[in-house]
Amino acid sequence: xxxxxxxxxxxxxxxxxxxxxxxxxxxxxxxxxxxxxxxxxxxxxxxxxxxxxxxxxxxxxxxxxxxxxxxxxxxxxxxxxxxxxxxxxxxxxxxxxxxxxxxxxxxxxxxxxxxxxxxxxxxxxxxxxxxxxxxxxxxxxxxxx
Amino acid sequence: xxxxxxxxxxxxxxxxxxxxxxxxxxxxxxxxxxxxxxxxxxxxxxxxxxxxxxxxxxxxxxxxxxxxxxxxxxxxxxxxxxxxxxxxxxxxxxxxxxxxxxxxxxxxxxxxxxxxxxxxxxxxxxxxxxxxxxxxxxxxxxxxx
DNA sequence: TATTGACCTAAAGTCAGGTTTAGGTGTTAC
DNA sequence: GTAACACCTAAACCTGACTTTAGGTCAATA
Numbered sequence: 117x118x119x120x121x122x123x124x125x126x127x128x129x130x131x132x133x134x135x136x137x138x139x140x141x142x143x144x145x146x147x148x149x150x151x152x153x154x155x156x157x158x159x160x161x162x163x164x165x166x167x168x169x170x171x172x173x174x175x176x177x178x179x180x181x182x183x184x185x186x187x188x189x190x191x192x193x194x195x196x197x198x199x200x201x202x203x204x205x206x207x208x209x210x211x212x213x214x215x216x217x218x219x220x221x222x223x224x225x226x227x228x229x230x231x232x233x234x235x236x237x238x239x240x241x242x243x244x245x246x247x248x249x250x251x252x253x254x255x256x257x258x259x260x261x
Numbered sequence: 262x263x264x265x266x267x268x269x270x271x272x273x274x275x276x277x278x279x280x281x282x283x284x285x286x287x288x289x290x291x292x293x294x295x296x297x298x299x300x301x302x303x304x305x306x307x308x309x310x311x312x313x314x315x316x317x318x319x320x321x322x323x324x325x326x327x328x329x330x331x332x333x334x335x336x337x338x339x340x341x342x343x344x345x346x347x348x349x350x351x352x353x354x355x356x357x358x359x360x361x362x363x364x365x366x367x368x369x370x371x372x373x374x375x376x377x378x379x380x381x382x383x384x385x386x387x388x389x390x391x392x393x394x395x396x397x398x399x400x401x402x403x404x405x406x
Numbered sequence: 407t408a409t410t411g412a413c414c415t416a417a418a419g420t421c422a423g424g425t426t427t428a429g430g431t432g433t434t435a436c
Numbered sequence: 437g438t439a440a441c442a443c444c445t446a447a448a449c450c451t452g453a454c455t456t457t458a459g460g461t462c463a464a465t466a
Contacts, residue, residue, distance in 0.1 A: 121412065132455055135414085140453095151462065152414055165366065165405070172363040177453070191382045198374030205367045212360050215353055218317040221310065222350045229343030237336045260310070266442065277425055280444085285423095296432060297444055322423070 118156040127164055134164075141181045142167055144188045173204045174211065221260045227253050263301040272309055279309075286326045287312055289333045318349045319356065366405045372398050 124131045137143055138154065143163055147155045163184065170180050183200055186193035232238045246254055269276045282288055283299065288308055292300045308329065315325050328345055331338035377383045391399055 119412080120414095130455080131413090133453085136454060139415095148414095153462090154413085166370075169363045169366040172359055173367065194374055194377050194381075194383065198371065198378055201367050201370045201374060205364065205371060208360050208364050208367060212357055212364075214317055215357050215360070218314045219350065219353050219357075221314040222318065222346050222353060225311075225346045226343065226350060229339055229346060232339050233343055236339075238339065264442080265444095275425080276443090278423090281424060284445095293444095298432090299443085 118161070120154050120156070123156050123161070123164070126161075127168070129164070137164075137167065137177075140177055142177065142184055144184050170204065173208045175204065175207075217259065220256045224253065224256045224260055227256075263306070265299050265301070268301050268306070268309070271306075272313070274309070274313075282309075282312065282322075285322055287322065287329055289329050315349060318353045320349065320352075362404065365401045369398065369401045369405055372401075 118126070120131050120134055123129070124134060134143075134154075138146055143160055146160050147157070149155060167180055170183070175183075183197065186197050186200075228241050232241045235241070246257065249257060263271070265276050265279055268274070269279060279288075279299075283291055288305055291305050292302070294300060312325055315328070320328075328342065331342050331345075373386050377386045380386070391402065394402060
């Protein structure tokens with residue numbers, strides 16, 4: 117059993133955010149003692165891990181809440197929950213691909229500015245043609261333009 | 262030269278968003294004709310590509326604006342701009358790593374729910390031990406917990 | 407006993423990143 | 437010549453995800 121302060125430290129999430137998640141219904145089965153103080157158990161910690169993961173995958177609080185409500189409905193929602201994770205898997209994979217494309221652009225720009233820095237100006241680089249680029253850079257450029 | 266409507270279609274960005282970027286100073290050197298209509302040239306399109314890329318890497322509008330102002334200051338900011346891209350490269354790489362960690366969690370959950378679905382309930386899975394997991398799943402689980 | 411520290415709630419406030427609205431201009435299509 | 441379109445501005449509005457504030461409880465320490 118952990119206090120909200122301990123959980124905040126463990127996950128590096130502000131206390132106010134944990135309370136907000138609780139208020140929004142993301143922390144189902146979170147117990148409170150007689151004076152209203154939250155007591156986090158292992159399954160609440162697992163819920164927080166899941167919340168962080170679903171947030172990273174781009175899911176909104178209200179949809180995470182819906183997922184959590186399925187959890188508390190038990191066996192009849194197992195398939196729903198599985199499908200939800202399958203979909204989030206696709207979402208994350210798409211996000212990773214997007215980021216890799218952005219990384220291509222950034223790598224091109226890093227090369228561009230490294231060259232421009234050597235030249236002391238952007239004259240040459242502004243008008244550079246595909247043929248003048250090293251092979252790796254050419255491939256990156258094509259991916260991005 | 263492209264109209265705002267054409268650019269909106271090309272990039273799949275709402276017209277209102279393009280106008281907002283212009284208002285916020287992200288589209289420097291964007292020309293307008295005598296009656297105030299925006300005319301996008303190739304270098305404006307490149308700016309939009311860069312904006313999209315920097316946004317994906319997590320940069321805020323106000324910082325993208327600052328970058329764009331460096332662009333218009335010319336040669337004396339080349340090193341600044343290069344360093345900015347080097348930093349964003351790190352940011353994106355960190356983001357990709359985070360997403361890969363989230364993907365691990367999701368893959369574990371996909372396996373978990375596939376098993377639970379077969380069983381018709383979560384009893385077995387709720388208490389599963391490391392030893393009972395297939396090797397690949399065990400590795401994933403360790404990465405996540 | 408009084409003060410400190412960790413917790414609590416409800417409600418208001420904040421911030422980024424747009425989007426919508428209201429009212430207007432200029433050019434082409436019937 | 438009038439209607440339909442694509443564009444314009446300024447300003448208000450919206451949404452999600454928190455964060456801050458104000459006022460209060462409770463247990464342990466000085």
